[in-house]
Each structure stands twice: as C-alpha cells, then as structure tokens.
Amino acid sequence: MQTSSPSNSNDERFMKRALDLAIKAMGRTSPNPLVGCVIAKDDQIVGEGYHLKAGTPHAEVHALADAGELARDATAYVTLEPCSHFGRTPPCAEALIRAGVKRVVVAMSDPNPLVSGRGIARLREIGIQVDVGLMCQEASLINEVFIKAITTGLPFVVYKTAMTLDGKIATETGDSRWVSSEGSRQYVHQLRDRYDVILAGSETVLIDNPALTCRLPSGRDPIRLIVDGKLRIPENAQVLSSSALSPCVIATTQAASREKLGRLNLLSGVEVWQYDTPRHVPLEKLLCDLVRRGWTSVLLEGGGGLAGTLIKEQCVDKVEFFIAPKLVGGNGPSPLSGLHIQHMSDALELHDLLFDMNSGDLHVTGYTSRSEIKGQMPEVSKRN
Ligand SMILES: Nc1nc(O)c(N)c(N[C@@H]2O[C@H](COP(=O)(O)O)[C@@H](O)[C@H]2O)n1
C-alpha cells in the first residue's frame, strides 16, 4: 500500500475533528468500526458525520449529505479507508466519486479483507488525490476492537478487576464490598457501556450475585455472558432477571442437567449455549461464537479462575486493574487464581502501560502483547 504525507496545514485539525466525531458512537457500532468524516473546502468545514450503528449509512455518507453541493472539489478526511464493497450499505468510495471530491485524506487503511486497499485504489484510479496515514496511530487505537475481530475472528477481551494493594479481590471471609473507590466503580459503568459483552464465571454469580448492568443515565446494558459448565447458577440470580434490556447468555456443557437447561431456556431474555464437552466450556470456541453473533468486544469481570484460564489460553488482550490503597492479608482470593506460572522468567509481561490515580485507586491499564497502536483511549465526553 502506497502511503503519502499530506502537506496542508489544516489536515491535522480536520482529521482530529473526524476522530472526535468517530468516538461519539463508541460502544454503538459493533461489529462495525468507529469512523468519522469531515468535508472541508477553503479551510472551512462544510460537512461532517460519523457512523452510528451497523447496518446504517457510513460516516462518509452522512458527511456528504451534510455538505451537499459544497462537496464538489472539496477534501474529505476519513478516519478509515472508504469502503469499496457492497455490504449492508453501498460503497462509500463511489459516493465520494459521485460527489466530486478532489482529495481524500485517510488515517488508516481498512483491515477488513473485503476492502483492504481497494477503496484507496478505486479513488486513485479515478484521479482523486489520496493521502494515507495521517493520525494513523490514533485511528488504530479507537478501532482496536474492530481490528482484532476482523483480522482474527476473535473478540477483543479486556480483564477488569479491583484488588487491594496486597493483591486480594476479597477478604478471606469473602467480603468484597467494596474493594475500589466510588470513582473507580463509576468508571466501570463507562466500560460496561462501551463493550458488547460482560463475561463472568458461575463462581462470581454464586458468590456476589451481580446484575452486571450499566447504570449510566444514557448507558446501554451489555450482553451478560456467564460461563457455567455445570449449570450451577440459581434461577433467581440477578443476571437472569429480565429487567435488563439485553440478553443473558449462559455457556454450559454436557454436564448441565437437562431439566434445569429447559427451565432456564424458558426465561425471557435468557439463552443457554450448550457445548459438546464433558465439563469445561471450550473458551476459544465460545469467543468465536460471540463474533459470529456480531459481538466483538468482551469485558471480563471475573472471577480469578476464569480470568487465569483465559490469560493462559492467550485470549485476553488488555487489563484494567484498580489497585486500592488497602491491605487485608490472609488467604483471600486472588484476581488470577486460575493462572499458575512456576518461574518468574515465564511471567506474563504487560506492555504499553498507563497509570492513573484520579479515582483514589491506582488504575493500571496494560496490554498482553506488544503493538504499535497502543496509547491512551480517548474519553467519550457526550453523545451526539
Ligand atoms: N470507511 C468506512 N466508513 C464507515 O462509516 C464504516 N462503517 C466502514 N466500515 C467498513 O465496511 C464494513 C461494513 O460494511 P456494511 O456496513 O455492512 O456495509 C466494515 O467491516 C468496514 O470494513 N468504513
């Protein structure tokens, strides 16, 4: 792919605006990417838009409609390569051509194999100047979920947990209310609003009985996914309550009792996915099935056994740990009890670490593998 550097001094300003537009839809576009578009002419923005939801028009279409006739001979700034294929919507490259734009600045090429360079090639073929790579790192970062899912068929998985400074997620009597500060717990609701699925093990449901809903005023409830190989969670568990606006999926195995499975399937908003394994849910297969359903991001909220296994199976991409300035000692549970590394030289090393203390807890964010695209995820200040 030919990459070129734009020279216009306003390019960065307009691309920054396109990125700001894109993230307004954070948590709303899955399995599609976050994309923003700005149309500028004579150093003025004449149209702008962003992708709101999968199956609806792409960012470029909104921006072109906003610009109307002013799009002719203008420059389009798009955070992702314009698409060239007929998906649920027609190709944006053709819409840009019809509108008569004379230059397109693209932050990054589309990792979707159906597009991947073809949108850029199509625009260049018609004689439109295309500059690629401006703010590519920022554009990649806002689409870390899309990039992972479209290139691997697996969702982007984030493990979020709260622990004391001595590494306990509860006291030895099982008390975990509350480990982290009010501010950290508020932030968790922002995460729940952003990710498609919240994942927890049956142990967490049996011990804490959480609802796993999003309690932000304009938030939306994620899909609740419980890994429960033996179908042990009680029928009156809060996650099964139909008051949440999204389904609760229970992943189980052949060890589940047929009667209980039948009863749970009758509950409104509850789906039971039974795998053909004797006791343990095949986790990678489960994750693939999520992407097949169009759910591309997972917030793993515990417990330590499930989290440890997922890390061991290299299914976790990122961690968000809240470390409270508290000490409880004893034999309380650990956030990664399912991970048993024997030698320090084999320890999993995190990359691209960020530290923040604004909530009163030490909030550590890190990635389980090294990559070029990491950085600070932008805050979504307001929607629309
Ligand atoms: N450039 C661009 N702008 C948008 O606003 C987009 N949503 C995309 N998405 C790309 O097109 C695929 C989805 O196509 P349909 O929505 O099904 O028509 C998606 O996988 C991206 O490759 N691109």
Ligand SMILES: [Zn+2]
């Ligand atoms: Zn498109």
